[in-house]
Amino acid sequence: MSLHRPLHDGWTVTAVSSTGRLGPVIAGVPAIVPGCVHTDLLHAGIIDDPYLDDNETRLNWIGHTAWAYETTFTWSDTGDDRADLVCEGLDTVATVVLNGVELGATANMHRSYRFPARHLLREGRNTLKVLFDPPYEYAEKWQAALGDRPGAYTEPYQFIRKMACNFGWDWGPTVVTSGIWAPIGLHAWSAARLAEVRPLVTLDGADGVVEVHITVDRAVEEPLTLTVSVDEITEELLLAAGERQAVVRLTVPDPEKWWPRGHGAQPLYDLTVRLGEEIWTRRIGFRSVRLDRSDDAFTLVVNGKPVFVKGFNWIPDDCFPSRLTRERVAERFSQAAGAGANALRVWGGGRYESDDFYDLADEMGLLIWQDFPFACAAYPEEGPFGREVEAEAREHVSRLARHPSLAIWCGNNENIEGHTDWDWQDGLAGRTWGGGFYYDLLPRVIAELDPTRPYWPGSPYSGAPDLSPNDPAKGTMHIWTVWNTHDYTHYADYTPRFVAEFGFQGPPTYATLRAAVSDDPLTPDSPGVRHHQKAVDGGAKLLRGLGDHLPAPSGFDDWHYFTQVNQARAVAFGVERFRALAPYCMGTLVWQLNDCWPVTSWSAVDGGGRRKPLWYALRRAFADRLVTFQSRRVAMVNDTDETWQGELELVRLTLEGxxxxxxxxxxxxxxxxxAWVHLPDAVAKAERPGQQVLSATLDGVRALRFFAEDPALDYPPADLDTSVEAVGSGLRVSVTARTVVRDLAFFPDRLDPLSRVDDQLLSLLPGETAVFHIEGGAPDPEALTRFPVMRCVNERR
Incomplete structure (x- = not known):
């Protein structure tokens, strides 16, 4: 018999002590479990929302405070052999006390814990406490004991196994949390239980093979029967008295293969393991994946087929993980897939994501690149960290091995590059920096527990420790010269094999920014807007990035529109460049899909869950079929299984059409x-660059090239005919251009935060019509076609 009982009710939280930071007196405040101190204090009205204005700056004391969570529950002896307290996630340095007796201690947010508890449970009322040490105190203790290590930020995040970006990032607030962030409860069981089920799923020719590795915990030493089934194929195994591990192999003849989106379907099969009355059921998919490194390539091959990886980097979608529901993850995944992505990279400064995350990726065909949680710092390997890293790696490699979407494990984010290129070595003075994890421990764990998929030591990485890690010609690279120092046209100077990070900033949507910032008026440099820009010199870089591409902004409305347009143009320029290099380049992962709060950042979807103009530009740049100008040539990129053929029409026109x-x-x-076409001189050369545009169209897919940047173009003021009509629950806006119109966009969220539009940044030639659909909210139809809701670069004022 097996009984799981959640212990999520009746909790309170109390501030126990503080390490030199003054905070309010907090005792017996009702707490929501799963959750954390910040969300509990916010719910109780004790703190203001850390996402609004600069409220986070007054909450630093929380991470310097010890906290006690406490609840009571009743228990009756059911006669089970065992009763365990199961803690799926404690953040982070915790002591668990049941009825006044210490059950155990933890120091790793990335692990789950199981404590035998039956001997301490009492009939009737029981008291459970979880005491959390201040995260800063723990991290600073190990920093002092082991010697400092360099990192991208002054915070000591590498000295605690906790979500690094809790300590602030160049897109995130500093909100150092404590709490019971994942489910907690009692598990009563008898005889034996399934401690671990680790399916390794592969293909053997046309057949699917599932090798199920099973570990049991025992309360008795008698023989046990295991039954394993998938797709009506069943194997039964007798586990002899005392045995705790077994491997069951099932062969499924000719299963339907699982494919990444855009390459085929995503069929999933139920895998069931039975031990007595306990039943474990999960879904698996049959596919093979390998990494092709021939001639320094970096190509993911799924089911024997090379896949051009196009997608996004994923950061935690909220600073407080317990608020991230399956529905919210599904919305983000729909946004990624809607933009044409087939992959997400789970970045190493966050966490191993939830079961919902990987289940949804399986269902939607999104390949997952999984970083281990190490980012932008030298990490100590001694002290408690070696055993903690091995324990968390073993847990999550086993947990995630069944997922067909999981394509590759990666040791870290930018730590190898930091050790090689960021002047870390002198400061380290021979101390450990994490190399033993990336080159030894983690690949050993993968080889033992999950040999079905590739492992890569870090990103960027060129394939060997003695090579320059960010070499475009080898392995994976990150491009941050663009944004930091160079114009976005510099992407054209790179010829990479796989770009795992690159991006350009833009502000969030108006509704998201307005809801998070109370500045009146909003300006590009008003206090709240500045606070919601975490990148060093970020505001100046946004303006410098406009370069010669767009006019200098005049006020907030121009700043907001022009910097969003520039972000969209910049990242689309890079994506098109890298896609056109296929098959030499076989991957482009944009930094980043999402945000964890409302902020000016590199994201395509902002902290309010709204799509920025970048998202719409990427939907075109990631489309299965793409026409793109590349220097004196046109590339027709075809990411489908059918030949794309026809007549490419090249037309040089005046701006009047x-x-x-x-x-x-x-x-x-x-x-x-x-396919490539060299541009004939007749269309490639403009006698009057400021007055002409080049169009390239194949099968309805079009690219435009203007012969000069916008401020140098002799644009006619945009002349538009517009009409707005109600259609169903929304509005349809038709726009007919009498002149050329550049980057036409509607921002209905300025009228109603619930309103959204189906397309953005369309450029029209004279005589062309575009139709936009507005859904949600109740925006004023007349205001939709007025400034600043309707915008284009060459608009009339």
Whole structure:
């Protein structure tokens, strides 16, 4: 018999002591479990929302305070052999006390814990306490004991096994949490229980193979029967008295293969393991994955087929993980897939994500690149950290091995690059920095527990410890010259094999920013707007990044629109460059999909869950079929299994729409390939660059190239005919251009925060019509077509 009982009710939280930081007196405040101190104090009205204005700056004391969580519960002896207290997530340095007796201690947010508790349980009322030490105190203790280590920030996040970005990042607030962040409860059982089920799923020719590794905990030493089944195939195994481990192998003839989105379907099969009355059921998918490194390539091969990886980096979607529901993850995944992505990289400064996260990735065909949680710092390997890292790695490699979406394990984010290129070595003076994890411990754990998928020591990384880690010609690279120091056209100077990070900033949508910042008026440099920009010199970089591409902003509305447009153009420029390099380049992962709070950042979806203009630009840049200008050539990128052929129409026009030169070229882009056309001089050269534009169209897919940057173009003021009509629950806006119109966009969230639009940043030639659909809220129809809701670069004022 097995009984799981959640212990989520009746909790209180109390501030026990503080390490030199004054905070309010807090005793017996009702607490929500799962949760954390910040969310409990927010719910109780003791603190203001850390996401609003600069409230976070007054909450630093929370991470310097010891906290006690306490509840009572009743218990009756059911006669079970064992009763365990199961803690799925404690953040972070905790002592667990049951009825006045210490059950155990923890120091790792990334682990779960199981404590035998039956001997301490009493009939009737029981008291459970979880005492949390201040995270800063623990981290600073080990920092002093082991010697400091360099990192991207002054916070000591590398000295505690906790979500690093809790300590602040260049897109996130400093909210150092404590609490019971995942479910907690009692598990009563008899005879034996399933302690671990680790399916390794592969293909053997046309057959699917499931090798199920099972570990049991025993209360008795008698023989046990295990039954394993998948797709109506069942194997039964007798586990002899005293045995605790078994491997059951099942072969499924000719199963449907699981594919990444855009390459096929995502069939999933139920895998069931039975031990007595206990039943474990999860879904698996049959596919193979390997990493092709021939000739320094970095190509993921799924089911024998090379896959061009196009997608996003994923950061924690909230600083407080307990608030992240399955529905919210599903919304983000839909946004990623809606933009054309087939992959997400779980970045190493966050955490191992929830079961819901990977289940949804399986269902939606999103390949997952999983970093181990190490980022932007030298990490100590001695003290408690070696055993903690091994324990968390073993737990999560075993937990996640069943997921077909999980394509690759990666040791860390930017730590190898930091050790090699960021002047860390002199400061380290021979102390450990994490290399033993990335080159030894983690690959050993993967080889033992999950040999079905590749491991990569870090990103960026070129394939060997003695190579320059960010070499474009080898392995994976990160490109941060663009944004930090260079114009976005510098992406064209790179010829990489796989770009795992690159990006450009833009502000959040108006509704998201307005809800988080109370500045009146909003300006690019008002206090709240500045506080919600965490990048060093971020505001100045946004303006410098406009360069010659767009006019200098005049006031907040121009700043907001032009910097969003520039973000969209910059990242789309990079994506198109890297896609056109296929198959030499076989991956482009944009930094980043999402935000953890309302902030100006590199995201495509802001902290309010709203799509920024970048998202719409990436939907075009990630499309299965893409036409893109690359220097003096046009590339037709075809990421489908069918040949893309037809006549490429090249037209050079005046900005008034008068054709000056035309060429037609027969093209055929092979399946999952690219066709190239050199631009004939007749269309490639403009006698008056400020007055002309070049159009390239194949099968309805179009690219435009303007011969000069916007401030140098002799634009006619945009002349538009607009109409707005109610359609169903929303509004349809039709726009017909009488002149050229550049980057036409609607921002209905300025009228109603619930309103959204289906497209953005469309450029129209004279005579063309575009239709936009507005859904949600109740925006004023007349205001939709007025400044600042309707915008284009060459608008009339």
């Amino acid at each position: 008068e054709p000056l030169a035309k060429e037609r070229v027969a093209v055929a882009a092979p399946p999952r390939g690219t």
